[in-house]
Amino acid sequence: xxxxxxxxxxxTISIVAxxxxxxxxxxxxxxxxxxxxxxVKGISAICPLGYLETLLASRLMMPRLLLAxxxxxxxxVILGRIFCAWMCPIPLIKRFLxxxxxxxxxxxxxxxxxxxxxDFSLPSGVRLPILQSEIRTTSPEPTNRSERDTPGRTxxxxxxxxxxxxxxxxxxxxxxxxxxxxxxxxxxTLFAIIRLFHFNEPTMDLILFPAIIAAELxxxxxxxxxxxxxxxxxxxxxxxxxxxxxxVDAKRCLALSSGTKCDLCRTxxxxxxxxxxxxxxSRVNQCTKCRECAERCPVHAIHFPLWKRT
Amino acid sequence: MEKNEKKSTTLEIKGVERRTLMKGLGCxxxxxxxxxxxxxxxxxxxxxxxxxxPPGGQVERRFSSLCVRCNRCQEACPRHVIATAHLGDGxxxxxxxxxxxxLGYCDFCMKCVDVCPTNALARVDKKTTHIGIAVILKDQCxxxxxxxxxxxxxxxxxxxxxxxxxxxxxIDPAKCNGCGLCEQICPATELRSYQPGQTRGVEIVRxxxxxxx
Numbered sequence: 085x086x087x088x089x090x091x092x093x094x095x096t097i098s099i100v101a102x103x104x105x106x107x108x109x110x111x112x113x114x115x116x117x118x119x120x121x122x123x124v125k126g127i128s129a130i131c132p133l134g135y136l137e138t139l140l141a142s143r144l145m146m147p148r149l150l151l152a153x154x155x156x157x158x159x160x161v162i163l164g165r166i167f168c169a170w171m172c173p174i175p176l177i178k179r180f181l182x183x184x185x186x187x188x189x190x191x192x193x194x195x196x197x198x199x200x201x202x203d204f205s206l207p208s209g210v211r212l213p214i215l216q217s218e219i220r221t222t223s224p225e226p227t228n229r230s231e232r233d234t235p236g237r238t239x240x241x242x243x244x245x246x247x248x249x250x251x252x253x254x255x256x257x258x259x260x261x262x263x264x265x266x267x268x269x270x271x272x273t274l275f276a277i278i279r280l281f282h283f284n285e286p287t288m289d290l291i292l293f294p295a296i297i298a299a300e301l302x303x304x305x306x307x308x309x310x311x312x313x314x315x316x317x318x319x320x321x322x323x324x325x326x327x328x329x330x331x332v333d334a335k336r337c338l339a340l341s342s343g344t345k346c347d348l349c350r351t352x353x354x355x356x357x358x359x360x361x362x363x364x365x366s367r368v369n370q371c372t373k374c375r376e377c378a379e380r381c382p383v384h385a386i387h388f389p390l391w392k393r394t
Numbered sequence: 395m396e397k398n399e400k401k402s403t404t405l406e407i408k409g410v411e412r413r414t415l416m417k418g419l420g421c422x423x424x425x426x427x428x429x430x431x432x433x434x435x436x437x438x439x440x441x442x443x444x445x446x447x448p449p450g451g452q453v454e455r456r457f458s459s460l461c462v463r464c465n466r467c468q469e470a471c472p473r474h475v476i477a478t479a480h481l482g483d484g485x486x487x488x489x490x491x492x493x494x495x496x497l498g499y500c501d502f503c504m505k506c507v508d509v510c511p512t513n514a515l516a517r518v519d520k521k522t523t524h525i526g527i528a529v530i531l532k533d534q535c536x537x538x539x540x541x542x543x544x545x546x547x548x549x550x551x552x553x554x555x556x557x558x559x560x561x562x563x564x565i566d567p568a569k570c571n572g573c574g575l576c577e578q579i580c581p582a583t584e585l586r587s588y589q590p591g592q593t594r595g596v597e598i599v600r601x602x603x604x605x606x607x
Contacts (some may be wrong), residue, residue, distance in 0.1 A: 141459040
């Protein structure tokens with residue numbers, strides 16, 4: 085079990101605050117809504133995927149929402165996919181679900197010392213904020229995986245789900261993904277709990293909604309990086325994002341400067357973005373600015389500059 | 395798995411491995427199948443929905459194409475008449491707003507319409523629009539069984555309930571806009587509590603969904 089980073093705690097607070105705002109809005113009848121659609125009085129914005137789905141399902145333009153959609157796209161261009169790490173409740177829920185059993189038995193895991201070819205050593209004068217053993221234990225797994233799972237491929241399934249969802253909505257005439265969206269179902273569960281106490285309204289939904297969410301996240305472990313069409317849509321807009329892009333200082337980075345087999349930035353990333361890879365790797369558009377890599381980096385080689393110099 | 399990987403060198407499309415491609419196609423298949431699945435879980439759901447929608451949501455096909463299940467209408471309703479449809483109402487209807495007249499009635503204040511982001515709900519004239527229509531359930535209605543109660547007749551804001559020569563209520567379908575006040579105040583379940591069920595002496599139903607009992 086890894087120690088929680090500061091960014092990790094801040095993210096938890098941020099996600100809980102978003103959910104608390106929605107719950108307060110529901111209890112006080114302010115009608116803030118949920119992440120599916122939120123706003124104050126007549127000013128409203130809806131989930132960008134929800135907008136595209138209803139647009140295709142109803143074939144109505146809804147200019148007011150087009151503006152909101154544009155505003156969301158622009159905010160993603162400016163800030164990147166911060167929604168996914170700082171607002172969406174799913175990463176928080178995932179933490180409470182049982183972790184998968186170690187799928188690689190200890191016997192088949194290659195020995196680190198044998199595999200790495202070079203012993204793990206630190207440049208002089210660098211102090212490690214975390215245990216050296218942590219680096220050793222995390223390194224063998226990615227070296228196995230990187231052979232068949234090269235960067236640049238993981239986002240394609242998310243985009244296919246996005247395409248399928250939009251096509252399905254256009255054909256059948258209702259927003260299809262909304263029916264099973266774990267984000268929407270999370271808020272639906274919260275609202276069902278409120279109604280349980282407010283109107284004494286017990287329903288099976290209180291059990292079924294969490295069951296659907298759990299089934300989705302347990303069967304499709306990489307929901308956020310490979311399935312979620314909302315994230316895929318945001319990462320499309322994220323291709324234009326140039327600010328707060330994680331950047332590696334090659335002089336400090338252990339892997340780049342001394343060839344050490346350190347892969348902590350990649351393994352700490354939910355999207356397995358390899359910052360050490362060459363510029364050809366364009367997957368950085370999936371970055372959710374969770375800051376986990378920067379905080380896990382033993383030599384603080386990763387930072388998030390306001391503007392990415394090319 | 396291993397077979398797929400062997401073939402992957404020959405079947406690469408724009409750098410997408412065959413295995414990944416199959417997974418992706420599976421995802422697309424599932425999302426495409428979700429549409430008809432939702433429609434078929436409750437047969438004829440869109441056409442014959444029994445749910446009473448808030449103002450402007452009466453055309454079910456239009457409503458279900460626009461509602462994003464954001465809950466804002468429910469939160470905005472000052473009379474708490476807007477409840478949430480459950481999974482029991484069908485996968486497609488789950489989480490959408492429905493009117494529950496045991497909790498309140500609709501006074502057409504249009505607050506739900508104003509907060510609806512997608513215009514799934516729309517401003518309507520309460521004189522010309524029927525969000526539903528009241529039906530007297532003669533088995534439950536106290537005056538139809540014994541006589542004496544005229545509560546709905548007295549309270550109806552549209553004067554859509556009339557009394558026949560034996561002081562039994564009946565509905566004027568031209569005037570009833572389905573606001574549901576009659577259902578909310580009907581004392582049948584309280585006074586006839588030995589009767590099973592939750593049904594009151596008057597009930598709002600969708601227009602054209604049932605012939606008057």
